Structure formats: structure tokens, C-alpha cells
Amino acid sequence: MRQDAALVRMERIGKRYGGVQACRAVDFTLGAGEVHALLGENGAGKSTLMKILSGDVTDFDGQIEIDGTPVSFGGPTDAQAAGIAMIHQELDLVPGLSVADNIFLGRELRTPLRTVDRRRMDREARALLERSGVRIDPRRPVGDLRVGEQQLVTIAKAISLDARVLIMDEPTSALTTTEVERLFEVIRELRRAGVGIVYISHRMEEIAQVADRATVLRNGEIVTSFDPRKLSTAEVVEAMVGRPVQTMFTTPDTDTGDELLRVDDLKLTARRPRPGRRDPDGISLTVRAGEIVGLAGLLGAGRTELLETLYGVAPTGTRSGRILLQGKEIRPRSPRQALAQGIGLVPEDRRASGLVLFHSILANTVLSSLPAYGRLGVIARRLERGASVKMADRLRLKFGRLQDEVGTLSGGNQQKVVFGRMLLTEPKLLLLDEPTRGVDVGAKAEIYRLLGELAGQGLGVLLASSELPELIGVCDRVVVLRDGRDVASFSTADSGEGDLLAAAMGEAAVIGDVL
Amino acid sequence: MTEKPSVVATLFRFQSVFGLLAVFVAAIIFSPRKNGAILFVSADNLANVVRAVSEIGIIAVGMTFVILIGGIDLSVGAVLGLAAVGSAVLMVENDWGFLPSVLLVLVTGTIFGALQGVATAMIGIQSFIVTLAGLQIARGLARIWSGGQGVAISYGDGPKEAPTSFALLGERTFGGLVPIPVLIFAVVAIAAVVFLRVSAFSRHLYAVGGNEKAARLSGVPVVRVKIAVFAICGLLASLAGIVHAVQLNQGSPNDGIGYELDAIAAVVIGGTSLAGGRGSVAGTVAGALLLGVLNNILALNNIDSNIQLLIKGLVIVAAAALQRLRPAS
């Protein structure tokens, strides 16, 4: 073994998918106790490179050395045996199994009688989760958890593997500041213990906070490597995109129109309450035409549940309070009805609730707006193609052909397809649940610009986001939710992240530490 | 960046068509000969092959729709029996005319299917269970309607005779070459293929089968789609029942036992995924024909019927195995 051998050394890695060169002669190293950030636009090849390291992709060019010894993995199990664990960007938990079962999947703890020791698994799962600072009942089925919670479970699972190399592919895309902060503490702890960590994220502000080194991929090739503490965000973004991106956020358009949506003391009592859901418990807010209103709050504050209630997909139960759309009371009963009334929703979990992964990009893009392309129930292919090509252009979608399966797109590009589908319905009110989760900076700027433009044409937007800079930058106003109630409302012109955070956590919390 | 799909992908895409071709060629090779003529390819025999397939084929088209939305319909054989009984009883015992009888039978099958759709979509019972119950109910109804016995159909203008117009359905057309049941199957199949290609409804159908939650959130009327699909399946099963009655000149409550399994086999051989959201009617037609050719050649060679079952089973497994090898397109 060479003295200077890095923990991981990947040499001249290449990988092709049909017409797409996902990675091209990439050299990548990771030292023990190093946090190495991997940056790049959607589809740059970050996940592919890491799937090669984690044994998920076995058919590639180039070679991998661990501790200076060449290795060849036949699959993820081999990589795990070599001490490599990966948190996948697209959550890979089994929805029907409990949190504890998921964490210990394939290495269940046994009693002396060789039966599964549930009690111990629950206890250890709880301890693991608490280490990342969350309280989730380990017996809850994973399918009932919101995306952020699932992310925390995957993180706990990866940590429990005691890996020497931990790959985190966008672990924080659905987490709010508080959870991210705790995750960083865990990362620092692991780093002290000598674990090498690869950290992928589209949240630029995280990189400087947590990474020792950063490498930028573009079109499958390495563009540059640098010390993230020495470069400004603007410089990093320029390296990623290949051109300067001037203003990330469009300045909000202040002349808003008439009241579009009014929610008055909305309460929902589900007939069969599900643990972990936070249904609206007295929410009032308004959105004017042309206004972008943000929804802030910690994980579990009830942002998603509010949007679902407005879109008609909340669980059945008794509802009190009123919802008015353009002054008329509505009772959202189904997405179909909501869409007909001009309300669109981009759901949080694009894979479970957004896409038919093995259907084409085209079919997924036009699914909500089919009547627009035909007459008497017959679709004119030319029209639907035209519409989706235009939408793909507008969102700068990176794809091969429209008939490719949407599941082969990179994560951020999948998100754009769900977004585009809703835009094609030409809604009056757009409900967005983490719409830029996993979307790269350039495309984010593009989406923000688009939102600004649509708002200029009178679209009202209700935007739930766990990214405070996004809320402050994009929204005219931000409503903070806590425990299913609206607790504060800020104009973004004269308040900052600190105000939002304080309101989201409540007075009791100490906010000084987190900031 | 347009890239031609690879040869392998194309082969897999038309797997059932190639399968059909292969079985066809094998049939020619193994066909018994008479005076040097290959019996299998005689016009008469080929017409018989397709005629024998037509009932299962019509049912399998409906089954394809149901399987595409991720469901299953076990009641089709029983609904066929119910429709056969209905046709016979109405025309022979009740002396109804041709059109009213056929219409009532078709409407009955459609409503029966739609009700199963309602139970699946609105109450949320799995279609396997709903249609398992539907199978029993349809059989029971057929027994009650027929009085427990098969009702023979004779044709004529007198009482207790079916109108001769009904008999025409069993005849041949196009110069005596094409049996009308085959024509009906062809029309159904082509209509279904075109429908799935051009209609907005078919997009909804595939989306429901592909990811029901995403479909609902995209504004697809999931409940309506499901009810419609089960109604279509019931309609086609009762149409097959009418064809069955005219081909056998009777309607018996025991008609069509086990047909649901043949129909499912045709769909699976045709490459439609039981998980839903992926597949085609063209594949199903090829699958049904493949089974028909196979049955025919085994019968021509006087192969023992138990061995026939065995071979059919192996073909189904082989088709399913091929699908697992299929590369992601």
C-alpha cells in the first residue's frame, strides 16, 4: 500500500447511456476525514459517478482503487462490504415496511431464537434517528412519512452501516434549515472519525459550510476543483453553468391584482387521523393575482397538508372555515375539479406522486392538459408534441428524445417535467410543494424567472419551500406555519431568514445556535 | 441526438409477433401432409384456427384493457356463459327478435362489468377479489336464467325458434373464406388498437396503470377510467358469448369455463405487464393467435390433450421469462 494512497481513487471513469455520455474520463479522489462536494448542473453526471463508486452501476470504463488497491464491485453489496454506503437521491425505501424495518433491511437484528428482534430494532432505530436530531416513531410505515422524514430515515440508515465512505446524493433537498444544521453536525462528527464523505447538493450555501473540497462536473467532465471557502457563490455557480448567472432571484413584481385565494380559519379533522400528518388547524391567508406567497415552517408544520387540502386530495373528514377562489367559495374535492377551477399542484414527491417513470417524457408532460390537443377525445399528435417541445425548451430540459422514459432523466430534469405539466394547464393559482427540490442553480433561476413572468401575467402562487433563501428571494410575502396554524406573515422586502426561522420555531426555541 | 432503437430492443418490442411467426413456421414444418399438401396452411384449416381463436381473442382484447390499468378480470368466462345463455333463452324461449336480444345481452354484460368497476374503483376492493365474486355471480345468474340446462338453438320463423338472421353470424363471408366470428374479432381488435393509439382516454388508462397516485394528482378521472375499462371488458365478454352461442347453436351455463385463463395467457404472451401501464392490444392479438396455432398443430398431430396442456404452460412461462430479459427501452 502506498503511503499517500487516498481512501478512494477513481481514475478515468467513463459511462455512456445510449446517446448520452454521463461521465467522461473523470478522475476523482476522496481522502479519509474529507468532505468532498460534488457540484454540477442537472444531468452533469454526479449521481452516475457515485453510483459507479457504490456498485449500483457495474458496467463502466476506468478503475477504482480503495486504499490504493484496485477493486471491482459486482453490485452494491460488494461495495458495502468494502465500506461504501450511499444515500440515494431518489429515496429507495420500502414504503410498506416500518422505519425500523427499513433501516435494518437485510441485516435484521435477531433474538437468540433467530427470530427478528423487533424491540431491539425499534430501540436502535430510535437512537439512530435521534442522533440526527429527529423524533420519528420507528414503527411507522415509511410510506406515510413525508419526503423530508424519509430523507432523514435514509440518512440514519446510511450512518448505521458504519461506512468508511459515505456518499450523500442530495440528502437535504427536502430538509429545512434546522434539520440541515443537525445533519452538518453529524457530518462533522463522522469527519472527525475519519469517514470520507462525498456531498452532492444544489444548495450553494451548504457547500461552503460543510465541504473541504469541491469538484465541478459539467456534461460528464470535471471542470474544476477548488476550496469552497475561498470562492464566492457567484464564482462557483459560474464554474457549474459555464457562464455568469447574474441575478438568482427576480425582484418581486409589486403591483398585484385582486384577491385570488382567501383561506379563512381552515381546519380539517380527518376521519381517520394518520400519525405524523399535520392537517390544517386554523389557517388563514390570502394570495392576490400576481402575487407569490411563500409557506415557511419546519418539517411537519403542515405546509404539504395545506396545499393538499386546497387541491382536494386531503383525507376525508370534517372541514371548517372557508376557501374562496376569486371571491367564490369552493370545496376542493378532487384534483380534477381543482384543475378545472384553475388550481394546479406540483407535488413534493415527484417519483411517487408526480411521474409515471416508465412512460415517455411526452406522455408525462401532457397528462394534465390532454383536452387541449384534441377534439372529441382524439389527440392530435402534432399539437401535443409541439406543446411539450415548447415547454421543454422553456424549462431548458436536458433530454435525448421526447419518447424516452422519463425515469432516465436526471433528478432535476424529472422535476422540471412535473412542473411543466402543471404550467401546460394554464392555472390561475399554482400550488408548489418544494418545486425546486433537486433542481440545479441555473434551472432554478430559470424557474424563478418563469414564475416572475407568470405572476406578471396574473398568476397567483403559493410556494412551500424548506429553503429560506428561496422564500426570501422569490416571494412577495411569506406566511409561516407552525403545528398546522399560521403564526406569522412577513413581507420579504423588510425581513430576513432570521425572522422566518424564529417564527417557525416558536419563541421557546433558541435560535442563536442555528444561525 | 436522435438514435435508432437497437435491433434487440425492436425484437423485444415485437416479441409476440416474432413468437407467432416462429410458431407458425414450426407449425408448417410439423404439419401432417396429405397428398403432398401441407394440411396446416390449407385455407380451411387457417380459417378454422382463427375461428377457434375469435372468442378468446375478443375476450383477451377486453382483458388487455383491464390488465393495462393494473387490474384483472376473472369473470369474463362466466359472463360469456351468461351471454350465451341469454341469447339462447331470449330468442328461443322468449321468441325475442335478433336485435333486441343481442342488445339486451350486450347491455347486461356491460352493466355487469361496470358494477365490478364500481366495486373496484369506489369501494376499493381489489379487482381479483371483485371479479372472483363476479365469476360466481355470473355463473349463478346463467344457471337461473337457463333453468340449469343448456338451451339448444334451432333456427326458423316458428315459435321456440331463433330468427335465421342470428344464424348468419356463424356463416362465412368474402366468398366463403372468412367466418363472421373472425370478422367480428378483427373489427374489435382493430377498433381497440386505433382507440388506444389516438384517444385521450387511452392516455388516462395507461397513466392509471402506470402510477395511480400520479394520475389522480394530474387530474385523471381515475374512478371513471376504471369503471369504463371494466364495462368495456364486460361488453366484449358478452359479445364473445353471442359468438359462442351461434357457433355452438346453444347457450349453456357451463360455457366458457376457464376462458379467463386463456385470455390472460394471450395477454401475457402478448407482452402486456400484469403490473399495469405497459402493453398493447396488437401484442394480445398475436398472443391469442399464437395459442390458436399451437392448439391447432398439436391437434392436427393428434397429440395427447394432456401433453397439449403441458406445452401451453411452457409457452406461457417462456413468454414471461422473455419479458424479464427485455432491456429498458
Ligand SMILES: Nc1ncnc2c1ncn2[C@@H]1O[C@H](COP(=O)(O)OP(=O)(O)OP(=O)(O)O)[C@@H](O)[C@H]1O
Ligand atoms: N439509467 C439511465 N438510462 C439512461 N440515461 C441515464 C440513466 N441514468 C442517467 N442517465 C443520463 O445520464 C446523465 C447524467 O445523469 P445523472 O443522474 O448522473 O445526473 P446528475 O448530475 O446526478 O443530475 P441531478 O443534479 O439532476 O441529479 C443524464 O443526462 C441522464 O439523463
Ligand SMILES: [Mg+2]
Ligand atoms: Mg443526481
